[in-house]
Amino acid sequence: MxxxxxxxxxxxxxxxxxxxxxxxxxxxxxxxxxxxxxxxxxxxxxxxxxxxxxxxxxxxxxxxxxxxxxxxxxxxxxxxxxxxxxxxxxxxxxxxxxxxxxxxxxxxxxxxxxxxxxxxxxxxxxxxxxxVDEMTDLARISGHPEFLRRSIFHALNQKAVARRAASEIGKNYEEANLIVVHMGGGISIGAHVKGKVVDVNNALDGDGPFTPERSGTLPLTQLIDLCFSGKYSKEWILKRIKGNGGLVGYLGTNSALEVQKRIDQNDRQAELVYRAMAYQIAKWIGKMAAAMKGEVDAIVLTGGLAYDEKYMVKWLKEYIFFIAPVLVYPGGDExxxxxxxxxxxxxxxxxxxxxxxxxxxxxxxxxx
The missing domain is CATH 3.30.420.40 (ATPase, nucleotide binding domain)
Structure with a gap:
């Protein structure tokens, strides 16, 4: 032992x-x-x-x-x-x-x-x-030579649940093709191909869907205009997109439980924003499926938001069911x-x- x-x-x-x-x-x-x-x-x-x-x-x-x-x-x-x-x-x-x-x-x-x-x-x-960085050369290209896509994500939890999912479908992790979605204060969506995360959004720097407190990928020109408006400091803008974005920006709270409670009380704005977050997550899952040429054995939902079967998990399944079977492992046992x-x-x-x-x-x- x-x-x-x-x-x-x-x-x-x-x-x-x-x-x-x-x-x-x-x-x-x-x-x-x-x-x-x-x-x-x-x-x-x-x-x-x-x-x-x-x-x-x-x-x-x-x-x-x-x-x-x-x-x-x-x-x-x-x-x-x-x-x-x-x-x-x-x-x-x-x-x-x-x-x-x-x-x-x-x-x-x-x-x-x-x-x-x-x-x-x-x-x-x-x-x-x-x-952890296992991205392919293709995935690393950003669209401009002065910018490089970086791999910073919830690697520990993603790798752990990917191994669990591979075992559940009767494969070794090194044999499986999985899309793993970690949904917490930050959200990262990784394409796991034969034991390597070949593409993933940079969850730390704001790439990807919006989250309980981060803005995610924003309209670029509008963001540039804001930065050069002369009204705000660099620190203020960074705080707006990482800390005061996402659910915090729209609804004033980073608590998914609070948002779910508001939806139960027929708060239409809360439902619209929360559903939009699911919509954006689903679109990124679709991106990873395309990067894997549709060869996906399973989609794995994990992190704190995966506990929300009533809304988040249900909505996501409605969007992504056609790609691959969905496995749900709530939380993140680091x-x-x-x-x-x-x-x-x-x-x-x-x-x-x-x-x-x-x-x-x-x-x-x-x-x-």
Missing amino acids: YKILVINPGSTSTKIAVFEDEKMVLSQTLRHSTEELAPFEHIFDQYEFRKSAILKFLEESGYKIEDFSAIVGRGGLLRPIPGGTYEVDETMIEELRYAKQGEHASNLGAVLAHELALNAGTKAYIVDPVV EKALALGVLRVLRGQEKPKIYHEEAERWQRITSL
Whole structure:
């Protein structure tokens, strides 16, 4: 039996889980108040604080760090790399320490896992970080040579549910063609072809359908006019399209539950906007089906919005039923996805990847 410690840092919390093989035997969210985090200017400055909180929790729960076969952290903002399970190395630590690709709480995942693994005498890993990039050369072309389409999406959850869906239809992930739709605060729609996400919208930068709080792809000329109107700062515009867009912009809330409640109360505007979000998601699913030449084994709906069978799931099925069977896996169990990625390595089902080798190889490929 393999015992795996999972560390998933968020902006104001650190999720901890302990797995014995596939079974989660302990789960806890360590909350960090604004006052506790206030002294730290940069996210990496929180490292010792979060490490102490993790060790204290493990001790109180009766675990020693030496009990674990492996430790896995949430992957942060790294250079683009293919999907898979990566052994944490010094190159990765250096880039995350100095936030060379951007600052985010998830950057702490690999660093915390590495330090604790050293103390435990075992290895540290990350699995399918948001920077996973397996796009084809065709998909990377934007329409202008000064712009390159980037792959930033919910890779961890997408890859995990894609493996689950492939198993359900009697195939290995590397044999299946799937469209995976993660629907949360951000929405990403990926074309999974034989184990690789060959095309996907950039969910971080606003590409794709609008979401509970993001505007998605907007009419380009209108956006340019707004930017050069002289009325608004860059920061104001960025906040409008990522944070104050989508449901927030139209309805004043990012809560899908609140919108569903309004629809139940016959709010026609709420229904129109919410249905429009489903309509846009469906159109992007259709785009991915076209990119796959219609060879789609299944469409997978996941993320928080997939819990809404009454409206969102129902409407989506009405639009996309003709493409392929629809499988629904609500939520996004990141801790289990991380544990399963490491478990595949521990069992010898796949080899761990080396970060600097894969990042350098990607750089060579995309610079051709």
